[in-house]
């Protein structure tokens with residue numbers, strides 16, 4: 644079961660067990676108050692057209708600026724939040740915050756990661772719709788990034804929730820594509836708009852020909868199914884050229900931009916003029 648919840652689960656076993664236990668204890672004790680103390684922050688990583696020239700969207704990535712431990716990785720605290728029943732509160736905060744930023748950013752998609760446990764809450768659909776409504780954000784600009792873990796435990800419930808959110812206008816991306824074991828079946832059954840090729844494929848692409856073949860095949864498959872294909876973790880110009888050549892639609896990675904503050908995205912999108920003031924917004 645842990646496997647289905649996403650790779651983040653492994654993080655506690657990769658570091659030493661002592662350190663892991665201390666980290667877990669720290670997170671449990673402090674996370675509850677982190678939202679109220681404004682220690683959480685969202686960064687946004689731009690997603691580009693395949694040629695790297697145009698920003699087509701941003702992905703919201705949560706950060707925890709812990710007063711003592713500094714910046715704590717989401718891979719470390721998301722799994723604890725899931726186990727301790729804090730993930731829904733955290734997820735709602737992330738969605739609301741992303742919506743507030745998104746209001747400034749016309750014409751691009753804002754992607755928000757959703758934990759499987761958050762997604763399975765009975766009131767998930769109504770909560771999402773309510774937050775978008777309260778924050779006055781056009782649902783068609785919001786993309787929820789799900790992993791296979793969302794689906795495996797109760798496929799029927801997941802399908803229904805996705806259909807309801809889809810009817811409200813939201814879109815779905817299948818994150819970390821290729822790391823699970825039955826992605827192909829999910830693609831046929833569930834209403835995804837996009838697949839995100841996991842960055843592990845990109846990492847090994849330069850060293851093994853097989854990875855390049857896999858990436859090529861995933862792009863073809865996605866395109867054949869009418870899906871948008873995004874590659875994540877693009878770090879080299881060589882990777883980008885390859886992805887563009889095989890028809891990948893979008894790229895995201897350190898080569899183009901690291902996750903940055905909302906203000907930095909404002910600048911990147913040209914909302915901020917030379918004198919630092921926000922230019923009047925173009926009509927949507």
Ligand code: C2E
Nearest residue numbers: 704705717718721737756757758876877878895896897898
């Ligand atoms: P993810 O959704 O697959 O996000 C992509 C991760 O890859 C991010 O790590 C991002 O900073 C990193 N990344 C982007 N480009 C590159 C690159 O070129 N090279 C490398 N090596 N890494 C790159 P981050 O921000 O540490 O997030 C890790 C994971 O934590 C995310 O994986 C996601 O599963 C989870 N996460 C982050 N924010 C949230 C959130 O608000 N809610 C939930 N439920 N999960 C979140």
Ligand code: MG
Nearest residue numbers: 702756788818
């Ligand atoms: Mg993601």
Ligand code: MG
Nearest residue numbers: 818819839875
């Ligand atoms: Mg991913």
Ligand code: MG
Nearest residue numbers: 649650818819
């Ligand atoms: Mg992930």
